[in-house]
Amino acid sequence: MELDLLVAYRWMRLTRAVDDAIRNLWLTGQGVGGTFNQRGHEAISVGAALCLAGDDVVAPMHRDLGAYLVRGMSPRRLLAHQLGRATGVSRGRDANIHGCGDLSLGIIGFxxxxPQSLPVAVGAAMAFRHRGEPRVALTFTGDGGSITGLFTESLNLxxxxxxxxxxxxxxxxxxxxxxIAEHSANPDIAARSRAMGVDAVDIDGNDVIAVHRAVQAAVNRARDGGGPTVVVAETMRMLGHAIHDGFEYVPDALLERWHERDPLTLLENRLAAAETETDRIRAIDDEVGVVVDDAVAFARDSPWPDPGEVTARVWATGPGHE
Ligand SMILES: Cc1ncc(C[n+]2csc(CCOP(=O)(O)OP(=O)(O)O)c2C)c(N)n1
Ligand SMILES: [Mg+2]
Known part of the structure; x- marks a missing residue:
């Protein structure tokens, strides 16, 4: 599938706008618990999710709001989930992105x-292969996730x-x-993946075209029986780990360098070079603004879950809830 740059731009702009809206809700005291930041990761989640076919599945992590949106989870539902409302994905049983999934959209809950989503995605992929279904599983983890035993075990299997x-x-x-220099004795994640017997490529995670090209090749190969691929996407998280984190520990110079490589700016420059009319880009921005304002209002006006139904549709509960 050829990447339509305007389509990619819309999903990335929507991801950024939903993320900004969540941030604003939390900064004005309207959030429940914590919430993660997405800024800087938009090209990865969107570019990768756009490579999937309808029957494929994705197991996202906490910086993949874009994958949820591309797979068809509406901004209304996502925001209501984030705010812990009864209209959200888990009907208010969990907030922020934990537990957020919908198998009818091919999204395995986070x-x-x-990186517990890795063995789940590998298991789904094994099931597809053993049943002879031409389906692919896509999943995500971080540089930190890549130094856990579960990463190695998942790749091996x-x-x-x-x-x-x-x-x-x-x-x-x-x-x-x-x-990464302090948590990985060998920071070459692609080399570590190859050592486990999985092909791996390094790409620029802020360039949606590069992400899409590499992931599409990997998806096609997987569908054709070629096995798994690790795609290592270099990027930078441009805000704190989560809303409570002021991330003073990141040097300003590093952030400034990455700021110049903002994934949305890179794509806008690409569109300008392709002589895409600015009007079309601004029209997308306007439309996204309307969609997100509506979603925020919907989530804010949605009811809280009924405490009497707190254990309904919950598979396992602790002592006293039997
Ligand atoms: C086993 C486990 N330990 C700790 C946490 C808390 N935690 C959530 S995200 C995170 C950082 C993960 O870093 P990385 O894999 O690089 O992903 P990033 O957050 O940078 O995108 C931690 C420690 C967790 N979710 N699971
Ligand atoms: Mg990380």
Missing amino acids: VSHL AALDRAPVVIVVENNQYAYSTP
Whole structure:
């Protein structure tokens, strides 16, 4: 599938706008608990999710709002989920992005314990292969996630089984406040992946065209029986790990360097070079603004969950809730 740059721009702009709206809600005391920031990661989640076919599945992580949107989760539902309302994805049983998934859209709920989504996605991919279904699983983890045992085990199993899975590692240089140089003895994630028997490529995660090209090649290969691929996407998280984090630990010079490579600005420059009329870009911005204002109003006006139904549709509960 050829990447339509204006389509990619709209999803990335929508991702940024939803993320900004969430931030504003939290900064004005209207959020529940914490929430993660997405800024800087838009080209990865959008560019990768746009490579999937209707029957494929995605297991996103906490910086992949764009993947949820591309797969068809509406901004209304996403925002209501974030605010813990009864109209949200988990009907208010969880907030922010934890537990957020909808199998009818091919979205496996985010498993918070990192990188727990990897074995889930590998398992889904193995099931596709063993049933002879031409389907692919896409999943994401971070540079921090890539140094856990579960990452290694997942890659090993995926390689052994030639599972049709694509694992995108969002290398945003930090795992919370720990820079990659301090958490990885070997910071070459692609080399570590190859050592486990999985093909791997390094790409610029702020360039949606590069993300789309690499992930589409990996998805096609997986569908054709070629097995798993790791795509290591270099990027930078441009805000704190989560809303409470002022991220003073990131040097200003590093942020300034990455600021010049903002994924939306890079794409806008690409569109301008292709002589796409500015009017069309601004029309997308306006339309996205309307969609997000509507979603915020919907979420804010939505009811809280009924406490009497707190255990309904919950698979496992703690003592006293049987
Ligand atoms: C097993 C486990 N330990 C700790 C956490 C808390 N936690 C959530 S995100 C995160 C940082 C992960 O870093 P990385 O994998 O680089 O992803 P990033 O947040 O940078 O996108 C941590 C420590 C968790 N979810 N799971
Ligand atoms: Mg990281």
